[in-house]
Amino acid sequence: AQRVTQPEKLLSVFKGAPVELKCNYSYSGSPELFWYVQYSRQRLQLLLRHISRESIKGFTADLNKGETSFHLKKPFAQEEDSAMYYCALSGSSNTGKLIFGQGTTLQVKP
Amino acid sequence: DAGVTQSPTHLIKTRGQQVTLRCSPKSGHDTVSWYQQALGQGPQFIFQYYEEEERQRGNFPDRFSGHQFPNYSSELNVNALLLGDSALYLCASSVVGLETDTQYFGPGTRLTVL
Numbered sequence: 001a002q003r004v005t006q007p008e009k010l011l012s013v014f015k016g017a018p019v020e021l022k023c024n025y026s027y028s029g030s031p032e033l034f035w036y037v038q039y040s041r042q043r044l045q046l047l048l049r050h051i052s053r054e055s056i057k058g059f060t061a062d063l064n065k066g067e068t069s070f071h072l073k074k075p076f077a078q079e080e081d082s083a084m085y086y087c088a089l090s091g092s093s094n095t096g097k098l099i100f101g102q103g104t105t106l107q108v109k110p
Numbered sequence: 111d112a113g114v115t116q117s118p119t120h121l122i123k124t125r126g127q128q129v130t131l132r133c134s135p136k137s138g139h140d141t142v143s144w145y146q147q148a149l150g151q152g153p154q155f156i157f158q159y160y161e162e163e164e165r166q167r168g169n170f171p172d173r174f175s176g177h178q179f180p181n182y183s184s185e186l187n188v189n190a191l192l193l194g195d196s197a198l199y200l201c202a203s204s205v206v207g208l209e210t211d212t213q214y215f216g217p218g219t220r221l222t223v224l
Contacts, residue, residue: 098143
């Protein structure tokens, strides 16, 4: 079954601390992985996708096919990073259909 | 460009009624996907429309149907509403091809079924 698991509902860190939001997936094929973010009172927006290999707002994510993970990392958290983060999966057989995890709320304390 | 727009913002219905939600895609986009997001959950894929046809469908009953118009806008219809249909309904648009999976989301329609 195709599935995305985000084991933490809430991650609370202090400003300046490193952040790692976990994402594990189950997919029989070559998946495309994404991280979407939703800031307070804003719409869901794409943060990054693994094939772009970009660093957006200081966040990076590496696809680990051996561990079927796509963890989101940032070395130094900022208060403005506080938001809901969703990991999502798509694949060659599901073009355009995103499978989302349940989301993790990141709370960055001053 | 206003991006993806959805109407109405909020809607209250009673069990058994029917509802229609509307979505206008981002300028230049030709594909519309609909998602249901229950409270505390991630979005769940309902279906996707391209060239006025349903292209893919998630695990939702036939009570959920849709339509895409020649201008690429789309409607989501839900018949015989159940209490469990209460959720935020998200519309996302994209462009078929290499960037199909890069979806732009609307603000959502909050449906409450009483």
